[in-house]
Amino acid sequence: MHRDKSEGLLRRAAAVMPGGVNSPVRAFKGVGGSPVFFESAQGAHMVDVDGNRYIDYVGAWGPMVQGHGFAPLVQAVQRQAAAGLGFGAPTEAEVDMAERLVARVPAIEKARLVNSGTEATMTALRLARGFTGRDLIVKFDGCYHGHSDALLVKAGSGALTLGMPDSAGVPAAVARNTLSVPYNDMDAVDAVLRRHGDAIAAVIVEPVAGNMGCVPPDAHFLPGLREATERVGALLIFDEVMTGFRVGPAGAGALHGVVADLVTLGKVIGGGLPVAALGGRAEVMDHLAPDGPVYQAGTLSGNPLATAAGISMLDALNEAFYTRLAANTQTLADGLAACAQSHQVPVCVNRVCGMFSIFFTSAPAVRGFADVMACDRERYGRFFHAMLDAGVYFAPSAFEAAFVSGAHGEEEIASTLAAADLAFARVHA
Numbered sequence: 086m087h088r089d090k091s092e093g094l095l096r097r098a099a100a101v102m103p104g105g106v107n108s109p110v111r112a113f114k115g116v117g118g119s120p121v122f123f124e125s126a127q128g129a130h131m132v133d134v135d136g137n138r139y140i141d142y143v144g145a146w147g148p149m150v151q152g153h154g155f156a157p158l159v160q161a162v163q164r165q166a167a168a169g170l171g172f173g174a175p176t177e178a179e180v181d182m183a184e185r186l187v188a189r190v191p192a193i194e195k196a197r198l199v200n201s202g203t204e205a206t207m208t209a210l211r212l213a214r215g216f217t218g219r220d221l222i223v224k225f226d227g228c229y230h231g232h233s234d235a236l237l238v239k240a241g242s243g244a245l246t247l248g249m250p251d252s253a254g255v256p257a258a259v260a261r262n263t264l265s266v267p268y269n270d271m272d273a274v275d276a277v278l279r280r281h282g283d284a285i286a287a288v289i290v291e292p293v294a295g296n297m298g299c300v301p302p303d304a305h306f307l308p309g310l311r312e313a314t315e316r317v318g319a320l321l322i323f324d325e326v327m328t329g330f331r332v333g334p335a336g337a338g339a340l341h342g343v344v345a346d347l348v349t350l351g352k353v354i355g356g357g358l359p360v361a362a363l364g365g366r367a368e369v370m371d372h373l374a375p376d377g378p379v380y381q382a383g384t385l386s387g388n389p390l391a392t393a394a395g396i397s398m399l400d401a402l403n404e405a406f407y408t409r410l411a412a413n414t415q416t417l418a419d420g421l422a423a424c425a426q427s428h429q430v431p432v433c434v435n436r437v438c439g440m441f442s443i444f445f446t447s448a449p450a451v452r453g454f455a456d457v458m459a460c461d462r463e464r465y466g467r468f469f470h471a472m473l474d475a476g477v478y479f480a481p482s483a484f485e486a487a488f489v490s491g492a493h494g495e496e497e498i499a500s501t502l503a504a505a506d507l508a509f510a511r512v513h514a
């Protein structure tokens with residue numbers, strides 16, 4: 086499999102764009118080699134500029150839960166493009182979209198649409214601070230919440246891949262207001278809350294972590310956070326930009342029976358177009374401008390094209406969809422684990438509904454950032470390249486979750502396992 090055109094494009098890109106990419110996670114810094122430039126995609130497959138075809142487990146980093154080129158969504162976007170690309174004024178579609186979020190996510194009584202997950206979490210923090218009159222934020226090591234200053238402290242995902250979980254350019258005065266503690270560690274949370282309780286505006290968490298690879302919460306973790314935040318009068322923010330409509334029809338909070346004060350959404354709710362949202366208790370949300378004193382605005386927020394995509398995506402996601410998605414993901418994850426074992430490659434495969442991660446480790450479980458950091462990244466890199474050459478596209482980083490879509494069926498799973506048989510053999514060698 087040659088990728089001459091991709092390599093040529095990277096040379097052109099690097100001359101005019103920092104690192105040749107518009108988002109660092111697309112570079113191959115974590116695995117070595119040259120990023121693949123893509124041209125088209127349909128269902129579970131993507132085709133690169135050299136004509137190579139891959140089974141895709143990146144899914145545009147999450148949005149493509151129905152696979153690429155999902156017909157109802159494409160048609161809705163085409164219809165809306167003809168009707169108008171933007172008005173800078175309210176539309177019925179925004180109401181339809183917000184009503185769907187309120188109807189589906191128990192924590193959401195009111196919602197605001199924005200353009201990216203970063204915007205949603207940044208606004209959620211400002212809102213929590215405006216509502217509580219407090220400054221401190223608690224987050225968890227290895228959780229990524231977008232690239233706003235306050236949240237680039239011990240962040241996961243792209244920042245972690247580049248070995249810079251704490252970004253340059255974040256003022257120390259800002260970083261000081263963010264406290265980061267280990268994921269799944271209620272003792273650490275309790276200690277921070279005992280010390281700083283009455284100064285903490287919010288605890289923000291990925292209710293299933295996905296940006297250090299897929300790390301599910303322990304049974305007591307989310308209920309513990311709910312109880313602890315209530316005790317000190319801080320808000321609980323579930324950042325469901327990745328997990329919202331990825332792990333179930335109402336998100337990870339609902340899966341665990343815990344209702345947060347604020348929820349952020351993105352990725353799936355735009356189906357590939359720029360839509361994100363924050364929502365929560367009406368009492369809190371009403372602090373947003375124009376009714377309240379917390380300012381937030383957006384020229385493109387709730388834009389008609391993106392909203393049309395979001396509505397058709399949400400309308401296609403029901404219980405039956407997630408039952409099948411979870412079953413297919415389990416078949417694949419179990420198959421990959423068995424395949425690794427047959428080649429004597431120690432792995433731990435974590436899985437929640439439509440997301441999973443293969444951690445190259447002999448540890449019996451991966452429960453947090455320290456476990457993730459103990460994994461063999463070099464082995465992941467070899468696995469990644471072997472899969473890529475066999476026509477399977479995983480994320481170019483050991484710290485990302487893999488995403489299965491409704492378009493991944495028996496055939497794709499069988500082909501993936503066949504490729505993995507070769508890849509694990511190469512990893513073992």
Ligand SMILES: *Cc1c(COP(=O)(O)O)cnc(C)c1O
Pocket residue numbers: 200201202203204206229230231232291295296324325326327328351352361
């Ligand atoms: C992707 C992600 C974000 C950031 O969203 P963008 O749309 O990339 O700005 C925030 N939080 C979580 C949990 C994410 O997975």
